[in-house]
Amino acid sequence: xxxxxxxxxxxxxxxxxxxxxxxxxxxxxxxxxxxxxxxxxxxxxxxxxxxxxxxxxxxxxxxxxxxxxxxxxxxxxxxxxxxxxxxxxxxxxxxxxxxxxxxxxxxxxxxxxxxxxxxxxxxxxxxxxxxxxxxxxxxxxxxxxxxxxxxxxxxxxxxxxxxxxxxxxxxxxxxxxxxxxxxxxxxxxxxxxxxxxxxxxxxxxxxxxxxxxxxxxxxxxxxxxxxxxxxxxxxxxxxxxxxxxxxxxxxxxxxxxxxxxx
Numbered sequence: 001x002x003x004x005x006x007x008x009x010x011x012x013x014x015x016x017x018x019x020x021x022x023x024x025x026x027x028x029x030x031x032x033x034x035x036x037x038x039x040x041x042x043x044x045x046x047x048x049x050x051x052x053x054x055x056x057x058x059x060x061x062x063x064x065x066x067x068x069x070x071x072x073x074x075x076x077x078x079x080x081x082x083x084x085x086x087x088x089x090x091x092x093x094x095x096x097x098x099x100x101x102x103x104x105x106x107x108x109x110x111x112x113x114x115x116x117x118x119x120x121x122x123x124x125x126x127x128x129x130x131x132x133x134x135x136x137x138x139x140x141x142x143x144x145x146x147x148x149x150x151x152x153x154x155x156x157x158x159x160x161x162x163x164x165x166x167x168x169x170x171x172x173x174x175x176x177x178x179x180x181x182x183x184x185x186x187x188x189x190x191x192x193x194x195x196x197x198x199x200x201x202x203x204x205x206x207x208x209x210x211x212x213x214x215x216x217x218x219x220x221x222x223x224x225x226x227x228x229x230x231x232x233x234x235x236x237x238x239x240x241x242x243x244x245x246x247x248x249x250x251x252x253x254x255x256x257x258x259x260x261x262x
Contacts, residue, residue, distance in 0.1 A: 013037055013145050014055030014081070019047045019069055023114045024086055025060035031121045031146040044072065051076035056138065058108065059085040059095075066094040077101035082138050084108050088162035091155040092131050104135035107158070108143055108150075113169050121146055127153040127161060175247075178240055185236045211258050218251045219258075 015038040018025050025041060032039035042050035044061075051057045051073045057080055059069045066085045073083060074097040083098035084106040095105040112124035126148035130136030136152065143150035153161055176192075176199055183191035205213035217225035226248060233240050 013141060015039070015053065016142070017042055017047070017050040017054035017057045017073075017080075018060060019044075019050070019057055019073060020060035022060060023116060023119065024110070027110075027114055027119050027121055028058065028060060028086075028146060035145050035147065037145055044069065047072055048076055051080045054080060056080075056082045056142070057084070057098075058142070059083070061085075063087050063090050063094075066090055067097070070095045071097040074098040074101045074103070077103040082106060082135060084135075084139060084142075086110070087158075088127065088165055089159050091158055092129060099131060104130070104132050104138075106130040106135040106139040107153075107155075108139050109153075109162075110148060111165060121148055124148045126150045127158075129153055129155050129158070175243075178237075178243060182233065182237045182240060211254055214251070214254055214258065216251075218248060219255050221255075 016032060018028050018032070018039060018041045021041055021043050029039060029041045038054075040050045040054065047057075047069065054076075057073045057076070059066055059073070061069050066087060070083060070085070073080065077083070077098055080098075080103060082105070083095050083103045085094060086109055087094070087107065088109040088111075090107070092099075092105050092107060095103075099105050107127070107129040109127045110121050110124045111127060112119070112121060124147075126143040126146075128136065128139035128143055128150045129152070130139050140150040176195065179195055180191035183195065188194065202213065217223075217229075229244065230241065233244055
């Protein structure tokens with residue numbers, strides 16, 4: 001295959017086809033429209049037509065569908081020159097079909113939760129990788145054009161990176177729902193409304209102070225209160241005991257590390 005021309009960094013971003021009209025695809029489309037980029041949104045059925053009039057394709061589909069979506073758009077290479085996807089955990093190898101046709105490939109993953117179609121990407125960190133310096137540069141420019149702040153991530157580190165993001169975001173929701181359920185089991189109405197200020201303040205404290213934000217009975221060395229927690233959970237929500245015990249042990253470790261640091 002012929003070597004693709006490099007995209008000069010001082011030129012406007014090339015025409016973009018966003019493949020996948022879901023939540024992330026919609027958020028990227030709005031960001032691109034707002035930035036004045038030449039963009040079109042396509043589903044699986046019309047992805048080839050959209051890519052045939054674009055220079056860059058960005059695949060926004062579930063991880064299990066990236067390879068097949070990449071195979072579909074590969075038929076548009078050339079004129080399609082760059083093909084990327086937005087998965088946090090999947091690497092460049094999922095785009096092998098496009099690469100074999102001569103496209104350069106990249107990954108662009110917004111480090112942001114997208115719970116609904118109106119979510120915004122403004123100032124979100126964005127993990128980028130590229131199959132070549134030109135592809136990496138294109139990914140950085142595209143992230144910046146969409147209003148995000150790119151940072152480089154090695155392809156081999158993507159699974160660990162995404163696990164960290166899942167702990168920070170997805171597991172937080174699971175944790176807070178567990179807390180709300182335990183509060184509801186204690187007869188308290190509107191547990192989410194009551195817990196939300198505590199959660200938000202704790203998150204802000206952690207962002208400002210890191211492990212120094214740790215408070216509570218374990219940080220104080222009050223193991224008797226922890227024992228009472230275990231007794232209450234065993235009575236009212238026994239399914240949460242393994243979760244509580246695992247988090248309690250991790251909290252003890254953080255508290256010990258903080259003491260050593262002091």
